[in-house]
Amino acid sequence: MSEGLSGLLPWHSAQWDALVARRHAAALPHALLLSGPEGLGKKQFARAFSQALLCAAPGADGQACQRCPACVMFNADTHPDYQRIAPKEEGKAIGIDQVRELIAWIVLKSHAAGYKIALVAPAGRMTMEAANALLKTLEEPPDHSLLMLITDRPALLPATVRSRCQKMTFTAPGHDMAAAWLRRQLGDDAQSAGPLLALAGGAPLRALRYAREGVLDQRARLFNDMLRLARGEADPVALAAVWDDFDLRQIVHMLSNWVADMVRLQTAAQAPLTNPDLRTGLAALAGACPGKRLYAYLDQLSETARLLDKPLNARLLLEDLLIAWPAAR
Amino acid sequence: MKLILTRDILLRPLQLVSGVVERKQTLPILSNILVAVEKDNMTVTATDLEVELIVTVPLDKPSETGKATLPARKLLDICRALPDGAAVELSVEKERGVLRSGKGRFALATLPAAEFPALEQLQPEAEFTVPQAQLRRQLERTQFAMAQQDVRYYLNGMLIELKPERMITVATDGHRMALCDTQARHPCKQDKQVILPRKGVLELQRVLQEQEGEVTVQITGNHARFVVGAVTLTSKLIDGRFPDYQRVLPRMDDKVIEAAREPLRQALVRTSVLSNEKFRSVHMQFKPGELHLHTHNPEQEEAEEDIAIDYQGEPIEVGFNANYLLDALNAISQEKVRIYLTDSNSSAQIEGVETDGCKYVVMPMRL
Numbered sequence: 001m002s003e004g005l006s007g008l009l010p011w012h013s014a015q016w017d018a019l020v021a022r023r024h025a026a027a028l029p030h031a032l033l034l035s036g037p038e039g040l041g042k043k044q045f046a047r048a049f050s051q052a053l054l055c056a057a058p059g060a061d062g063q064a065c066q067r068c069p070a071c072v073m074f075n076a077d078t079h080p081d082y083q084r085i086a087p088k089e090e091g092k093a094i095g096i097d098q099v100r101e102l103i104a105w106i107v108l109k110s111h112a113a114g115y116k117i118a119l120v121a122p123a124g125r126m127t128m129e130a131a132n133a134l135l136k137t138l139e140e141p142p143d144h145s146l147l148m149l150i151t152d153r154p155a156l157l158p159a160t161v162r163s164r165c166q167k168m169t170f171t172a173p174g175h176d177m178a179a180a181w182l183r184r185q186l187g188d189d190a191q192s193a194g195p196l197l198a199l200a201g202g203a204p205l206r207a208l209r210y211a212r213e214g215v216l217d218q219r220a221r222l223f224n225d226m227l228r229l230a231r232g233e234a235d236p237v238a239l240a241a242v243w244d245d246f247d248l249r250q251i252v253h254m255l256s257n258w259v260a261d262m263v264r265l266q267t268a269a270q271a272p273l274t275n276p277d278l279r280t281g282l283a284a285l286a287g288a289c290p291g292k293r294l295y296a297y298l299d300q301l302s303e304t305a306r307l308l309d310k311p312l313n314a315r316l317l318l319e320d321l322l323i324a325w326p327a328a329r
Numbered sequence: 330m331k332l333i334l335t336r337d338i339l340l341r342p343l344q345l346v347s348g349v350v351e352r353k354q355t356l357p358i359l360s361n362i363l364v365a366v367e368k369d370n371m372t373v374t375a376t377d378l379e380v381e382l383i384v385t386v387p388l389d390k391p392s393e394t395g396k397a398t399l400p401a402r403k404l405l406d407i408c409r410a411l412p413d414g415a416a417v418e419l420s421v422e423k424e425r426g427v428l429r430s431g432k433g434r435f436a437l438a439t440l441p442a443a444e445f446p447a448l449e450q451l452q453p454e455a456e457f458t459v460p461q462a463q464l465r466r467q468l469e470r471t472q473f474a475m476a477q478q479d480v481r482y483y484l485n486g487m488l489i490e491l492k493p494e495r496m497i498t499v500a501t502d503g504h505r506m507a508l509c510d511t512q513a514r515h516p517c518k519q520d521k522q523v524i525l526p527r528k529g530v531l532e533l534q535r536v537l538q539e540q541e542g543e544v545t546v547q548i549t550g551n552h553a554r555f556v557v558g559a560v561t562l563t564s565k566l567i568d569g570r571f572p573d574y575q576r577v578l579p580r581m582d583d584k585v586i587e588a589a590r591e592p593l594r595q596a597l598v599r600t601s602v603l604s605n606e607k608f609r610s611v612h613m614q615f616k617p618g619e620l621h622l623h624t625h626n627p628e629q630e631e632a633e634e635d636i637a638i639d640y641q642g643e644p645i646e647v648g649f650n651a652n653y654l655l656d657a658l659n660a661i662s663q664e665k666v667r668i669y670l671t672d673s674n675s676s677a678q679i680e681g682v683e684t685d686g687c688k689y690v691v692m693p694m695r696l
Binding site: 069072073076077078079080100103104105107108109110111112113136142143145 | 356358359378379441443444445446448449478480482483526549550551552565566567568569
C-alpha cells in the first residue's frame with residue numbers, strides 16, 4: 001500500500017477514539033458490524049484497529065507501534081491471531097467452508113495470549129448457509145475474540161446476523177476534509193479532486209480509485225457519446241459495441257447521476273448539481289425530453305443495477321439502456 | 330547463517346516436522362520452516378498455527394549463527410535425493426538459502442525469519458514429567474472417542490485433567506466416553522483442566538511412537554508443550570469448558586456382568602455385519618449365565634448368537650451401537666471385562682476386571 005493508504009484516515013478519528021476508549025475500559029464488544037458506503041476505508045480502519053489490539057506497545061493515541069514483533073508479523077500478514085475471510089474469487093460468495101474454518105480457528109486459544117481478531121469482508125457476500133453457520137459463534141464467541149463484519153450494504157445481511165453485532169456506522173467526511181486528503185494523494189493532478197469526489201458520492205478512497213482508473217476521461221467520452229446519441233449522430237447498438245469493455249456498473253452509475261441532474265435542472269435552472277462541470281450539456285439534454293421519461297429511465301437504471309449481479313449478457317443490458325436514452329430524438 | 334553437517338543429520342528433523350507443514354497453505358510462510366543456528370545447535374521449526382514442532386540438532390562442526398525460513402517441501406526433497414552420508418553446507422546469501430553438496434548447488438527462496446509466527450518462550454503454569462510409554466498408552470486408550478468437527482467444539486479434542494498426584498485424560502463425542510486415570514507427579518496443588526485439540530493429540534501420538542524415556546509436559550493458559558528428546562511439540566488449547574464427565578459415569582448398581590473379552594468382541598463383530606448399516610444397533614439380552622445378541626437390518630436379514638457370561642441378576646435388555654462397544658473392547662487389553670448396567674435406558678460402563686484406571690461409557694439406543 002502506498003503512503004496514506006495504510007493506517008488511520010483523518011475521517012476515522014471519531015470511530016477510532018470511541019473504540020480505543022472502550023478498549024481502555026475493557027468493554028470492547030465481541031462482534032462489530034462496520035457499515036457505510038464503499039470507499040471510506042472501513043477495511044483499513046478494521047485492519048488498523050486489529051493491529052493496534054495485537055501490538056505489544058501501542059502509542060498514546062492507541063495506534064500500533066509498527067516496530068514490535070507482533071507488528072512485524074501483522075504487516076507481513078502472518079500474525080497468527082488475525083484472520084480475514086473474503087470471497088476466494090472476485091465477485092464470488094463467502095462459502096460455508098470458509099466460515100467453518102474460521103470457527104475452528106477462533107475456538108482455539110490465542111497464540112500470543114491476547115486477542116483473536118477475525119475480519120469478514122464484505123460480510124454481505126456470505127451465503128445464507130455461511131451466515132447461519134456463523135450465528136452461534138457470533139452470539140457466544142470465546143473470550144478475547146473480536147469479530148468484525150464489514151459491509152456497504154447492511155440490508156444484505158440476515159437480521160439474525162445484524163442483531164448479534166454492535167453497529168458502527170461510517171459516513172462520508174465533510175467535503176473540505178475529503179478534498180484536502182484527496183488533493184494530497186493526487187499530487188500533480190490535484191484540480192480533479194472536486195469532480196472525482198462528486199462522482200464518488202464523497203467517498204475519498206473511491207474517488208482515488210477513480211483517479212487511478214482514469215474514470216474522468218471515460219466520463220467525458222461517455223458524456224460526449226450520449227450527447228451525440230441525443231442529436232441522432234450515433235447509433236445505440238454501435239455505441240454499445242464501443243462501451244462493451246467498460247464496467248457496466250460504472251456506466252449505470254454515471255448515467256444515473258446525469259439523469260438525476262437533468263431532473264433537477266427541469267425543476268430549477270440554477271439547481272446545485274452533482275456534475276456542475278457538465279451543466280451546459282445537461283441543460284440541453286434536459287430541455288429536450290419530458291420529465292416523465294426521465295423518471296421512467298431512472299427506474300430502468302436501478303433495475304439494470306439490480307440485474308448486474310445476475311448472470312445476464314451485459315452487452316444486451318447496455319444496448320437496452322442506450323436505445324431507451326430519453327434525450328434521443 | 331552457515332552450517333556444515335551430513336545429509337542424514339539434516340534429513341531427520343526435516344522428516345519429523347514435515348507433518349505439520351500443511352499442503353493447502355493460506356499463508357505462504359507456513360509452507361516454510363524456520364532454521365535457527367545457535368552456537369552449538371540448530372533448531373528446525375514448523376507450524377500450522379495450531380501445532381508447532383521444533384527439532385533440536387547438536388552441531389559439532391563450527392557454524393555461523395543466524396535465522397532463516399526455507400521452503401520445507403523442497404528442502405526435504407533435495408535432502409532425500411542426496412546420497413547417504415553426503416556432506417552438506419547450508420548458508421544464507423543475499424536472502425537466498427544456498428545448499429551445497431558435492432558439486433551440487435541449490436539456491437532456495439527465503440522469507441524473513443521475523444515474520445515467521447513461532448512461539449516465544451512459554452511461562453508454564455505447570456511443568457512435570459511422565460514416562461513416554463505411560464502417556465502414549467493413555468492417549469491410545471482414550472483418543473478414539475474424540476468428536477470430529479462437532480459444533481460443540483470443546484468435544485473436538487481430549488481433556489487433560491491434573492488432580493493431586495493424578496493425570497486423567499477424557500474424550501467423548503456425546504454418545505460414548507473414554508477415560509483413563511493414571512498416577513503422575515506434578516506440582517499442581519489445584520485441579521487443572523485443559524483441552525488438547527484433535528490435531529494436537531494425533532501429532533503427539535506420532536511423536537511418541539517407538540521412543541522410550543520421559544516426556545516433559547508444560548502447560549500454560551493457552552498452550553500445552555511436550556518435550557520428547559530432541560522434539561518439542563506445542564499445541565494450542567481449545568478455548569472452552571469440557572462437560573463434567575463425572576456426571577456421565579453411571580451409578581454402580583447391582584447389575585454387574587463379567588465376560589471374556591475376545592469371545593464377546595468376536596461375537597459382536599459377526600452379528601453386527603447384519604445390523605442396520607447406519608445405526609449399527611445390536612440388541613443385547615443379559616440373562617443369568619448367558620448373553621443373547623440379536624441384530625437385524627432393513628433387508629430383513631438377521632443374526633443371533635448366545636455367549637456365556639458371568640451374571641446372576643435379573644434379566645435385562647439393552648440396545649447399543651456395536652461400533653462403540655467394539656471400540657471400547659479393542660482399547661481394553663485384559664482377558665476379562667466387566668460391564669455395569671442400570672436399566673435399559675441408562676448407559677453402560679465397561680472396564681477391565683483388573684483396575685487400570687481406564688473406563689468406557691456407552692449410551693444405550695432405544696430399540
